[in-house]
Amino acid sequence: MKSLSSSIFSILLVLLFSQWAASLPETNHENFLQCLTLNSDNSTSISKVIYTQNNSSYSSILEFSIQNLRFSTSTTPKPLVIVTPLQVSHIQASISCSQRHGMQIRVRSGGHDYEGLSFVSDVPFVIVDLINMSSISVDTENQTAWVQTGATIGQLYYRIAEKSKTLAFPAGVCPTVGVGGHFSGGGYGFLLRKYGLAADNIVDAQLIDVKGRFLDRNSMGEDLFWAIRGGGGASFGVIVAWKIKLVAVPPTVTVFNVQRTLEQNATKIILKWQQVADKVHEDLMTRIFLRSVNSSTEQGKKTMRLSFEAMFLGGVDQLLPLMQKILPELGLVNEDCIEMSWIDSILYFAGFTNGESMEVLLDRTSTTRIFFKGKSDYVKEPIPETAWEGIYERFYEEEAEATEMILSPYGGKMSEISESEIPFPHRVGNLYKIHYSVYWEEEGNEIAQKHIDWIRRLYSFVAPYVSKNPRAAYINYRDLDIGTNNIKGSYTSFKQASIWGVKYFKNNFNRLVHVKTKVDPANFFRNEQSIPPLSSWWNKRGRHVSSSRPAMRIVRTQAISASATSVREKYGSLNLLINASGILSIPNVLQPGRDNFIDCNQQHIWPLLKVGGGTGTERDVAVVANLSARVGSIGDNRLGGWHSYRSSNAALNQLTKTVSVEFARKKDPVICILLHPGTVDTDLSRPFQRNVPEGKLFTKEFSVQKLLGIINKAKRHDNGKFFAWDGQEIPW
Numbered sequence: 001m002k003s004l005s006s007s008i009f010s011i012l013l014v015l016l017f018s019q020w021a022a023s024l025p026e027t028n029h030e031n032f033l034q035c036l037t038l039n040s041d042n043s044t045s046i047s048k049v050i051y052t053q054n055n056s057s058y059s060s061i062l063e064f065s066i067q068n069l070r071f072s073t074s075t076t077p078k079p080l081v082i083v084t085p086l087q088v089s090h091i092q093a094s095i096s097c098s099q100r101h102g103m104q105i106r107v108r109s110g111g112h113d114y115e116g117l118s119f120v121s122d123v124p125f126v127i128v129d130l131i132n133m134s135s136i137s138v139d140t141e142n143q144t145a146w147v148q149t150g151a152t153i154g155q156l157y158y159r160i161a162e163k164s165k166t167l168a169f170p171a172g173v174c175p176t177v178g179v180g181g182h183f184s185g186g187g188y189g190f191l192l193r194k195y196g197l198a199a200d201n202i203v204d205a206q207l208i209d210v211k212g213r214f215l216d217r218n219s220m221g222e223d224l225f226w227a228i229r230g231g232g233g234a235s236f237g238v239i240v241a242w243k244i245k246l247v248a249v250p251p252t253v254t255v256f257n258v259q260r261t262l263e264q265n266a267t268k269i270i271l272k273w274q275q276v277a278d279k280v281h282e283d284l285m286t287r288i289f290l291r292s293v294n295s296s297t298e299q300g301k302k303t304m305r306l307s308f309e310a311m312f313l314g315g316v317d318q319l320l321p322l323m324q325k326i327l328p329e330l331g332l333v334n335e336d337c338i339e340m341s342w343i344d345s346i347l348y349f350a351g352f353t354n355g356e357s358m359e360v361l362l363d364r365t366s367t368t369r370i371f372f373k374g375k376s377d378y379v380k381e382p383i384p385e386t387a388w389e390g391i392y393e394r395f396y397e398e399e400a401e402a403t404e405m406i407l408s409p410y411g412g413k414m415s416e417i418s419e420s421e422i423p424f425p426h427r428v429g430n431l432y433k434i435h436y437s438v439y440w441e442e443e444g445n446e447i448a449q450k451h452i453d454w455i456r457r458l459y460s461f462v463a464p465y466v467s468k469n470p471r472a473a474y475i476n477y478r479d480l481d482i483g484t485n486n487i488k489g490s491y492t493s494f495k496q497a498s499i500w501g502v503k504y505f506k507n508n509f510n511r512l513v514h515v516k517t518k519v520d521p522a523n524f525f526r527n528e529q530s531i532p533p534l535s536s537w538w539n540k541r542g543r544h545v546s547s548s549r550p551a552m553r554i555v556r557t558q559a560i561s562a563s564a565t566s567v568r569e570k571y572g573s574l575n576l577l578i579n580a581s582g583i584l585s586i587p588n589v590l591q592p593g594r595d596n597f598i599d600c601n602q603q604h605i606w607p608l609l610k611v612g613g614g615t616g617t618e619r620d621v622a623v624v625a626n627l628s629a630r631v632g633s634i635g636d637n638r639l640g641g642w643h644s645y646r647s648s649n650a651a652l653n654q655l656t657k658t659v660s661v662e663f664a665r666k667k668d669p670v671i672c673i674l675l676h677p678g679t680v681d682t683d684l685s686r687p688f689q690r691n692v693p694e695g696k697l698f699t700k701e702f703s704v705q706k707l708l709g710i711i712n713k714a715k716r717h718d719n720g721k722f723f724a725w726d727g728q729e730i731p732w
Helices: 019-022 028-039 043-047 056-064 088-100 151-163 177-186 224-228 266-276 318-324 342-349 359-361 385-395 445-464 493-505 508-519 557-571 598-604 643-667 702-711
Strands: 051-053 079-081 104-108 125-131 136-139 144-148 201-210 240-244 252-262 284-294 301-312 338-341 370-377 403-409 432-440 577-581 624-625 671-678 721-725
Touching: 028 079, 028 088, 028 318, 028 370, 043 079, 043 177, 056 079, 088 104, 088 125, 088 201, 088 240, 136 151, 144 151, 151 201, 177 240, 201 224, 201 643, 224 508, 224 643, 252 266, 252 318, 252 342, 266 284, 266 301, 266 385, 266 508, 284 385, 301 342, 301 385, 318 338, 338 342, 342 359, 370 445, 385 445, 432 445, 493 508, 624 643, 624 702, 643 671, 671 702
Parallel strands: 079 125, 104 125, 577 624, 624 671, 671 721
Antiparallel strands: 051 079, 136 144, 144 240, 201 240, 252 301, 252 338, 284 301, 284 403, 370 432, 403 432
């Protein structure tokens, strides 16, 4: 077990709203709502987009965008609050209040996250559902468009087609997918080989960061702009809008969907397809669906049906000779092909083949809501025939009644773009990508596990035939099987996160972590597979103190006990504990007062401090430092007023004195001191700065430096003393 005796380790426990902490989760949404109202530009407008569990519309709002029924059960964790912003200030207020109240934010665009991470969490959380932020502005002259992240791919395609029949965008084929998550993870469709990913064609973005700042490409900087285009936007902030570069398509494209079974030489065709699909002209994209079906020649037997689905940027007269040259085994004929516009091809591949108008693309309602589990792979060498036969056998199993594999070829533009151009790294050298999926209709853990076990067995069987070191995966086909972060307050190391991170991002994962560390060092925006910072609210070297409150409810014995256990298991001991709990005021809610938690910590945290001092300091003792104020010193009170505030600080000071006596009596290498940081320029103190003398309003950095200087020089004889920011002792 690792000790921190060789380094300074500190915990900064900041309690901004002590009343809330004492009653979480019972009254959490009430305080969160009040915070939203106080922090919104227009309290009336934000009240219209807030849904709590007591609201009659709560369930319908929550369920509307859930596409995977695995995460729509009675046992699925639910958000305490759902916010459906109408404007940027609503998002900013949600971020600010979530931080103040220790809640996680999950941001939902279209709800297609394979593991439900955009709307499910095991810790108290709020959903920011961007469904109302879906405006789209198309500029055909400059061939660009601004699209808000709550819009769907279908809505984007519709707005482009309204303005032009020869402009398009290289995104996916499912029209109800939200552009927020789709673009931030890469995003691809039938224009992949011609124009690359959706993320390859993003030229600007608007994002709200952890500090609530509204940033565009210029103000966020190129590192962050790089990270959100393929690195998963939910790790870095809330993406509000994308500016995309539209691409040219001909007036006529040709599509086909030809099906072949094993009895029709499907295996021979797929073996040849593997040799040519990534090498053909970039105007052609041919993907394959593999499904098991009942045999038409042998009753009671199953066979495999392979569907060859393609789009060609041109007419059938160009396509047929090309297909005859590269894949004559398919036997494509003129009758198999349909010429149409690009926008009609979107309808065709989305399953709208009965003459529906393109207005159906505006409908966010998914036509299929079912239980499913997905996984992905990348193939660098053709899979041999014997392996395909093994795959077929697994498709014939009982659990595989509703399963499929989709093979999507790479090459073309994808081979021309560098692996490090954006975080998405799967470029040259990949023949095709595999998407595995298994579906079922009945609810229940046992049924779900049966199907999930099946896809895991298939995934294991295919392992020798796909990419290795790492076995690559596609972030938009989210798969928690490949590794997860620690969520419930625990630090996730770079090594642990790399288990899944390098599979999605390869060498780009390292740069993503450094960007995250720069823009969100306290790891506020997090989920089971978010990019972690190099340090969370603590780090291995003990030099980082977060500005965000860790998930320790300081008035709850169980929470403190759990935190103490976690620290003991990870680090063995502490040599510095800073108590910065307390508030000044909450307008119209709470007047100046202070909470303290010394009694509870005495049982759980104090034992961790017996290690003594630490290298890099001049002290030979561990330190418990309580931040207080001069108004709590009886001897320094010359102003009167603020009775409850003075009384509570005096109580803290008296308790500090008592604890110091206990430490001295037990002869442990621990001391307890009081520190007054001066008046620090923060949002907390801003309402009370009017009468601060010139030169006495300090920056946070200045105050921290001064206080750490006092702490690092503390000796045994300082036990029980009260020091000002400048090191001067304050009289009792």
